[in-house]
Amino acid sequence: xxxxxxxxxxxxxxxxxxxxxxxxxxxxxxxxxxxxxxxxxxxxxxxxxxxxxxxxxxxxxxxxxxxxxxxxxxxxxxxxxxxxxxxxxxxxxxxxxxxxxxxxxxxxxxxxxxxxxxxxxxxxxxxxxxxxxxxxxxxxxxxxxxxxxxxxxxxxxxxxxxxxxxxxxxxxxxxxxxxxxxxxxxxxxxxxxxxxxxxxxxxxxxxxxxxxxxxxxxxxxxxxxxxxxxxxxxxxxxxxxxxxxxxxxxxxxxxxxxxxxxxxxxxxxxxxxxxxxxxxxxxxxxxxxxxxxxxxxxxxxxxxxxxxxxxxxxx
Numbered sequence: 013x014x015x016x017x018x019x020x021x022x023x024x025x026x027x028x029x030x031x032x033x034x035x036x037x038x039x040x041x042x043x044x045x046x047x048x049x050x051x052x053x054x055x056x057x058x059x060x061x062x063x064x065x066x067x068x069x070x071x072x073x074x075x076x077x078x079x080x081x082x083x084x085x086x087x088x089x090x091x092x093x094x095x096x097x098x099x100x101x102x103x104x105x106x107x108x109x110x111x112x113x114x115x116x117x118x119x120x121x122x123x124x125x126x127x128x129x130x131x132x133x134x135x136x137x138x139x140x141x142x143x144x145x146x147x148x149x150x151x152x153x154x155x156x157x158x159x160x161x162x163x164x165x166x167x168x169x170x171x172x173x174x175x176x177x178x179x180x181x182x183x184x185x186x187x188x189x190x191x192x193x194x195x196x197x198x199x200x201x202x203x204x205x206x207x208x209x210x211x212x213x214x215x216x217x218x219x220x221x222x223x224x225x226x227x228x229x230x231x232x233x234x235x236x237x238x239x240x241x242x243x244x245x246x247x248x249x250x251x252x253x254x255x256x257x258x259x260x261x262x263x264x265x266x267x268x269x270x271x272x273x274x275x276x277x278x279x280x281x282x283x284x285x286x287x288x289x290x291x292x293x294x295x296x297x298x299x300x301x302x303x304x305x306x307x308x309x310x311x312x313x314x315x316x317x318x319x320x321x322x323x324x325x326x327x
Contacts, residue, residue, distance in 0.1 A: 015282040017147035018069035024156040025053030026106040054153020061275030077102030101125030127158035145173035199233035221327040224248035256291040259299035259321035272301035272310040295322040
């Protein structure tokens with residue numbers, strides 16, 4: 013199936029390790045199961061899920077040190093097309109630990125190396141060379157230490173004529189809302205982040221949709237998506253507000269659900285599908301992702317099986 017070019021950017025990737033312990037007890041040596049290793053980080057996860065769903069993308073990934081070499085090997089093994097940007101220091105690691113007795117999941121995220129001016133300059137050079145006019149560019153995941161809070165705006169400015177999708181959190185998200193990025197195509201956030209920005213609870217789908225559309229009217233993005241967890245996902249643009257229901261599934265791990273959503277949503281857009289079709293596919297991918305272990309993403313057969321449940325309605 014033909015598609016527009018998709019570029020993903022991961023400046024703070026991680027070598028993701030996932031393991032299990034019987035019980036988390038302080039002061040004890042905790043015997044872990046054999047760890048599962050996966051290449052991680054927002055944009056990289058989006059590219060991995062796009063590949064799983066039968067699409068193509070180019071992942072730009074900052075890589076450094078021996079951990080970076082190991083990460084690159086894992087990306088190659090998955091068959092994801094990528095270009096490495098020389099990052100500072102050593103690529104970070106992250107650890108997900110499942111406690112067998114309670115079913116609880118603990119996630120330990122290391123910060124990653126601090127970026128300087130030289131690393132930032134390398135990114136802009138590579139983006140100008142690789143971002144395609146009319147294509148979709150995904151800025152996703154945490155920003156590395158040492159970059160300014162408006163770094164996504166600087167990144168977007170170096171990808172002229174590309175439709176930029178931003179999925180971020182914390183201070184970076186607040187900055188993108190306070191000082192809108194010109195011509196931003198899509199901004200996605202979690203419900204909790206949406207409530208933080210709104211300064212109030214958003215208990216109903218209508219509340220979420222109204223807030224999302226208010227951001228569109230303020231020029232924050234052409235399309236705003238707010239996830240409502242197990243309820244589903246709300247999308248607003250200047251003309252409409254829609255909701256895609258999440259499929260009812262047994263949750264194993266919420267890791268990677270947001271990235272799987274973005275992957276499916278962007279892939280659908282790249283294939284010329286409507287916002288409603290893209291939102292349904294994204295919701296099915298997020299629902300599929302929570303049924304897999306730890307750092308694993310959505311499986312295509314699960315996505316297609318769950319898609320009929322992800323009904324889209326006007327809000």
